Amino acid sequence: MPSICRVISAASIAEPFKEEISKGIASLGFKPVLRAFLANNDPSAREYAAWTAKTATDMGFNFYLEEVRQAHLEEAIREANNDRTVNGIMNYWPVFPNLQDDLRLQQLVTPLKDVEGFSSIFIENLYSNIRYFDPPTNLIQSILPATPLALVKALEHVGVYNAVLDRGTRLYGKTITIVNRSDIVGRPLAALCANDGATVYSVDVSGVRRYTRDRLQLSCHRWEEVDMTMRQAASQSDVVICGVPSEQFKFPSSSLKDGAVAINFSSAKNFDKDTIKEHASIYIPTIGKVTITMLLRNL
Numbered sequence: 001m002p003s004i005c006r007v008i009s010a011a012s013i014a015e016p017f018k019e020e021i022s023k024g025i026a027s028l029g030f031k032p033v034l035r036a037f038l039a040n041n042d043p044s045a046r047e048y049a050a051w052t053a054k055t056a057t058d059m060g061f062n063f064y065l066e067e068v069r070q071a072h073l074e075e076a077i078r079e080a081n082n083d084r085t086v087n088g089i090m091n092y093w094p095v096f097p098n099l100q101d102d103l104r105l106q107q108l109v110t111p112l113k114d115v116e117g118f119s120s121i122f123i124e125n126l127y128s129n130i131r132y133f134d135p136p137t138n139l140i141q142s143i144l145p146a147t148p149l150a151l152v153k154a155l156e157h158v159g160v161y162n163a164v165l166d167r168g169t170r171l172y173g174k175t176i177t178i179v180n181r182s183d184i185v186g187r188p189l190a191a192l193c194a195n196d197g198a199t200v201y202s203v204d205v206s207g208v209r210r211y212t213r214d215r216l217q218l219s220c221h222r223w224e225e226v227d228m229t230m231r232q233a234a235s236q237s238d239v240v241i242c243g244v245p246s247e248q249f250k251f252p253s254s255s256l257k258d259g260a261v262a263i264n265f266s267s268a269k270n271f272d273k274d275t276i277k278e279h280a281s282i283y284i285p286t287i288g289k290v291t292i293t294m295l296l297r298n299l
Helices: 010-028 044-060 070-082 099-106 122-126 146-157 186-195 232-233 288-298
Strands: 034-040 064-066 088-091 176-179 199-204 209-213 222-226 241-242 261-264 283-284
Touching: 010 044, 010 209, 034 044, 034 261, 044 064, 064 261, 070 099, 070 222, 088 146, 088 199, 122 186, 146 186, 146 241, 146 288, 176 232, 186 199, 186 209, 199 232
Parallel strands: 034 064, 034 088, 176 199, 176 241, 241 261, 261 283
Antiparallel strands: 199 209, 209 222
């Protein structure tokens, strides 16, 4: 049992990045414009929009939220693409019940204004472990989706990444379990961590996959199905990251390896706040403020 569990707030992780971004904006001489579209009635999306608006405004951006009908969203995105005064575009998901319709909308946003990192070129780069948008010049970093990037920054903040190692290998020797395999967060996060050298166990209702770079012998990750349970994966892991969108789900704290790092990125509380402290050395209960900061950093 760890002697003490440190509870780390998302605000403390985000603050250095917010200061850096604010200084960068001040040096520009103008306020970058982020145009956001809300085309659903999801209370969580509306709350996220409010937090984005406040954070963006406080940091020096001009933020414009437009509530649009689903039928008019495509036209609104195309208009923003062609508007020279707009520097970044984002949407609040989901828009449609059918995931394919949302995926199509994501590809309408020009990569030059995509702050969410959903454009196909950015997604392909992420999975292929290509870190720049403009090879071989390598002057412009490829955009990463905001929540996976926020979780990477959280891991860096608490020292899971080994800064002594070369970039691209700084998670070598670490084992991470991610309880979520969504295309928005869990799957890209597994790829990012594996591409940086970690062994990653990706858990969803269908089972467990293992992501690795085969002891750094591969240029990018590969994955395979493994015959393991979530508990077995967690018991081997230095980090457990949960993002199950259900108040009924509670990660079994007793399966956590003593001294591990536990991070929750779901709006639901996936960890019991008392029992998790009996096993984890570090607990990060939310990540939302870091996600919003990374979104603005992508701009």
